[in-house]
Amino acid sequence: MGTRRRFAGRTGSDGRPDGRRDGRRGWRRSRRRRVDRPASGLPELAAVTWHAKNRELAETGLVTVARRLPAVLVQAARLAWRASPLDTAATVALNLVAGIFTAFWLLAATGVLTALFSAGPTPDRVRDALPSLALVAGAVALRSAVQAGAGWAQARLEPQVRRLAELRLYEATTAVHLAALDDSDFLDDLQRAQTRGMTSAPRVVRQAVDVLTGVVGMVAAAGTLGVLHPLLLPLLLLTAVPEGWASVRSARMQYLTMLALVEVARRKWILSDLMVEREHAAEVRSFTMRRFLLDQYDRQAAHQRGVELDLARRQTVARVSGDLLKGVATGGVYVALGLMLWQGAVPLAVAGTAVLAIRSGQSSLANLVFAVNQCYEEGLYFGDYLSFCEEAERRIPSRALPPAGAAGGAGAGNGAAVRLPDDFARITVRDAVFTYPGAETPSLKGVSLEVRKGEVVALVGENGSGKTTLAKLMAGLYDPDAGEVRWDDVALTRVPQQEVWERVAVIAQEYTHWPMTARQNITMGRGRDPGPGEEEDPDMLAASRASGADEVVDGLAHRYGTLLDRRFKGGAELSGGQWQRLAVARGFYRDAPLLICDEPTAALDARAEHQLFERIRTHADGRTVLLITHRLASVRHADRIYVLEHGTVVEEGDHASLMARDGLYAELYSLQAAAYGAAGPRARDGRAAGRAAG
Numbered sequence: 001m002g003t004r005r006r007f008a009g010r011t012g013s014d015g016r017p018d019g020r021r022d023g024r025r026g027w028r029r030s031r032r033r034r035v036d037r038p039a040s041g042l043p044e045l046a047a048v049t050w051h052a053k054n055r056e057l058a059e060t061g062l063v064t065v066a067r068r069l070p071a072v073l074v075q076a077a078r079l080a081w082r083a084s085p086l087d088t089a090a091t092v093a094l095n096l097v098a099g100i101f102t103a104f105w106l107l108a109a110t111g112v113l114t115a116l117f118s119a120g121p122t123p124d125r126v127r128d129a130l131p132s133l134a135l136v137a138g139a140v141a142l143r144s145a146v147q148a149g150a151g152w153a154q155a156r157l158e159p160q161v162r163r164l165a166e167l168r169l170y171e172a173t174t175a176v177h178l179a180a181l182d183d184s185d186f187l188d189d190l191q192r193a194q195t196r197g198m199t200s201a202p203r204v205v206r207q208a209v210d211v212l213t214g215v216v217g218m219v220a221a222a223g224t225l226g227v228l229h230p231l232l233l234p235l236l237l238l239t240a241v242p243e244g245w246a247s248v249r250s251a252r253m254q255y256l257t258m259l260a261l262v263e264v265a266r267r268k269w270i271l272s273d274l275m276v277e278r279e280h281a282a283e284v285r286s287f288t289m290r291r292f293l294l295d296q297y298d299r300q301a302a303h304q305r306g307v308e309l310d311l312a313r314r315q316t317v318a319r320v321s322g323d324l325l326k327g328v329a330t331g332g333v334y335v336a337l338g339l340m341l342w343q344g345a346v347p348l349a350v351a352g353t354a355v356l357a358i359r360s361g362q363s364s365l366a367n368l369v370f371a372v373n374q375c376y377e378e379g380l381y382f383g384d385y386l387s388f389c390e391e392a393e394r395r396i397p398s399r400a401l402p403p404a405g406a407a408g409g410a411g412a413g414n415g416a417a418v419r420l421p422d423d424f425a426r427i428t429v430r431d432a433v434f435t436y437p438g439a440e441t442p443s444l445k446g447v448s449l450e451v452r453k454g455e456v457v458a459l460v461g462e463n464g465s466g467k468t469t470l471a472k473l474m475a476g477l478y479d480p481d482a483g484e485v486r487w488d489d490v491a492l493t494r495v496p497q498q499e500v501w502e503r504v505a506v507i508a509q510e511y512t513h514w515p516m517t518a519r520q521n522i523t524m525g526r527g528r529d530p531g532p533g534e535e536e537d538p539d540m541l542a543a544s545r546a547s548g549a550d551e552v553v554d555g556l557a558h559r560y561g562t563l564l565d566r567r568f569k570g571g572a573e574l575s576g577g578q579w580q581r582l583a584v585a586r587g588f589y590r591d592a593p594l595l596i597c598d599e600p601t602a603a604l605d606a607r608a609e610h611q612l613f614e615r616i617r618t619h620a621d622g623r624t625v626l627l628i629t630h631r632l633a634s635v636r637h638a639d640r641i642y643v644l645e646h647g648t649v650v651e652e653g654d655h656a657s658l659m660a661r662d663g664l665y666a667e668l669y670s671l672q673a674a675a676y677g678a679a680g681p682r683a684r685d686g687r688a689a690g691r692a693a694g
C-alpha cells in the first residue's frame with residue numbers, strides 16, 4: 001500500500017453527481033439568493049466559513065482522531081451488521097484467526113533460525129530446521145486461505161451496505177416535507193450527503209475492517225516481539241506516530257477543502273448542465289450565452305483550482321515530513337536492535353526473528369495507520385451522511401395513519417392524526433398565511449375560499465399573486481403558517497399527507513418530462529405496466545382520449561411502450577404541447593375527487609385547449625375542479641371565481657357579478673377580450689369580442 005495511494009486526493013469536491021438533479025429550480029433558487037450579495041462578485045469565492053464544523057475540524061489532531069475513531073467504528077459495525085450479520089461475523093472471525101496464524105508462523109520462525117544458527121554440519125542444521133519450517137509453511141498457507149475468506153466476506157458486505165445507504169437517503173429525500181427542498185442549507189447538506197457521504201458508507205465499513213485487520217496483524221507482531229524482548233515493542237510503536245500524524249493532517253485538509261468548495265461545486269454542476277444538456281442548447285446559442293456561461297464557469301473553476309493547488313502543496317509538505325520522521329524512527333529501531341545484539345541481550349536467532357516481526361509489524365502498522373486515517377476521513381463524510389439522514393428524517397411529516405377502521409372527523413382525539421374521508425362536501429381555506437422558507441414576505445396573506453363538491457372554481461390574478469401557492473396548500477404540499485385548509489371538518493394539518501395526495505390530482509404548471517414510456521408517463525403513481533400481449537388499462541385509454549394524448553401516442557413507433565427520452569437509443573422526443581397532453585392525461589387518470597389544473601393549456605393548440613376546457617366545464621367526469629388560468633375566457637363558466645392580488649383575495653363571484661363590479665377581473669378580462677377582438681373583423685362589437693374570447 002504505497003504512500004501515494006495513502007495521500008492521493010479522493011473525490012472530495014468534484015465528484016460529479018447525476019447531472020439533471022439541480023436543474024432549473026436550483027438555478028432559480030441560486031439567482032434568488034444572489035440578490036442581497038455584493039455586486040463585486042460571487043461571495044462563495046471569498047467565503048470559506050459557512051460551515052460551523054470548520055473550526056472544530058481545523059483543530060482536529062491525532063488525539064481527537066483516536067477519541068472519535070471508536071464512534072466511527074461502532075457506526076460502521078452497526079451498518080455492516082444491519083446489511084448482513086453473517087458476512088460481518090465471518091469478516092471479524094476470519095480476520096482474528098488470520099492474526100493467530102501470523103503470530104504462530106513468526107514464533108515458528110524462531111525455531112527455524114535457532115536450528116540454522118546452531119553449531120554442527122550444515123545438512124544436520126537444515127534437517128533440524130525442517131519441522132519448524134513445515135510449521136511455518138503450514139501456518140502461512142492457512143493464514144492465506146483464511147485471509148482470502150475474510151476478503152470475500154468483506155467484499156460481499158460492501159454492495160449490501162451501499163444498497164442500505166442509498167435506500168435510506170432516497171427514502172428520506174422523497175418523503176421530506178416539500179418546504180425542506182426550498183431551504184438552501186438543506187439542499188447543500190443534501191448535495192454533500194449524496195455526492196460524497198453516501199459513497200462513504202461502504203468505504204467506512206471497508207476501512208473499519210481494514211482497521212481490524214491492521215490491529216490483528218499488529219497485535220500478532222507486537223505479541224511476538226513482546227515474547228522475544230519487551231523493549232522491542234515500544235520501539236515498533238514509535239514508528240507509527242509520524243506517519244499517523246501526517247495522514248490525519250492530510251485527511252483533515254482534504255475534508256476542509258471539500259467543505260469550502262461545496263457551493264462552488266454545486267454552482268459548477270448547475271452551469272455545466274446548462275452547457276451540456278440538450279434542452280438548453282438552442283437557447284444558449286440563440287441568446288449568445290456561450291461566453292457568459294463559460295466565463296461564469298471559469299471563475300468558479302479558477303477558484304477551485306487555486307484552493308486545490310494549495311491543498312496539494314500542503315499535503316505534500318505533510319507527507320514528506322511524515323516520511324522523514326518515519327525514516328528516522330525506523331533507523332532508531334534497527335540501531336536499538338543492533339545494540340541489544342551487541343550487548344548480548346538477545347541471541348542471534350531471536351534478533352533474526354525480531355527483524356521478521358518488525359517488518360511484518362511495520363507493514364501491518366502502515367496498513368493500520370492508513371486504515372485509521374481513511375476510516376477517520378470516511379467517517380467525516382459518513383458523519384455528514386448520517387446527520388443529513390437524521391435531519392431529513394426529522395423533516396418527514398410524522399402524522400401517521402390511524403389504525404385501520406378508525407374514523408376521522410370531529411370525533412377524533414385532539415392532536416392525533418385522523419383519516420381523511422374519501423370524498424368531501426366542501427373544502428374551505430380560512431385565513432391562510434404562508435411564507436416560503438427563506439422568503440422575506442408572505443406569498444399568501446390571509447386567504448379564504450370555499451370549493452363545494454362538483455363545482456368548478458377558478459383562481460385568477462396576475463403573475464406572482466399566489467395562485468399556485470394556494471393550490472399547493474389545498475393539495476397538502478405545504479402547510480399554512482397560520483389559518484387552515486379543511487376538507488369538510490378535518491384540517492389537513494391533522495391528516496397524513498399521503499391521504500391528501502391520494503385524493504387530489506394535480507395537473508401542474510411546471511410538470512416533469514418523465515424519461516419513461518408514454519404509458520408510464522400517464523399511469524405512474526397508480527398503474528402498472530401490462531405484460532406482453534396484455535390489454536392496455538381501459539382507464540388509461542380513457543384518460544388518454546380525454547386529454548388528446550391518444551393522438552400523440554398514435555404517432556409513436558411503439559405507441560404506449562415508446563420511451564420518451566432522446567438520450568436513449570430508440571427514444572422519442574415530444575413537442576411542448578404533446579408533453580402537456582400527457583401531463584393532462586396523467587391528471588385525468590388519477591381517480592381523485594379533486595382535480596387541480598394549474599395552467600393546463602399553456603402549451604396546447606387552440607383545438608386541444610378548447611376540448612380540455614370543455615371537459616373541465618362539464619366537471620371532468622364528476623370531479624370537483626380548481627382551475628388556475630390566465631385564459632379568462634375559459635373561466636366564464638366557472639361556478640365561482642376568486643381574484644388574487646399580492647397574496648390576498650380581492651374579488652370573488654361568478655363572471656357576471658365580477659364584470660358588473662368593474663374591478664380587477666373586469667379590467668383583465670376586457671384587456672384580453674379587446675386583444676382578441678382587435679385581431680378579428682368584429683373588433684368594435686363588445687359582445688362579439690366577448691364571444692371571441694369565449
Ligand SMILES: Nc1ncnc2c1ncn2[C@@H]1O[C@H](COP(=O)(O)OP(=O)(O)OP(=O)(O)O)[C@@H](O)[C@H]1O
Pocket residue numbers: 182436437439443461462463464465466467468469470509
Ligand atoms: N419555492 C419558492 N420559494 C420562494 N418563493 C416562492 C416560491 N415559489 C413561489 N414563490 C413566490 O411566491 C409568490 C407567489 O407565487 P405563485 O407561484 O403562487 O404565483 P402565481 O400567482 O401562481 O403566479 P403565475 O401566474 O406567474 O403562475 C411569488 O412572489 C413567488 O416569487
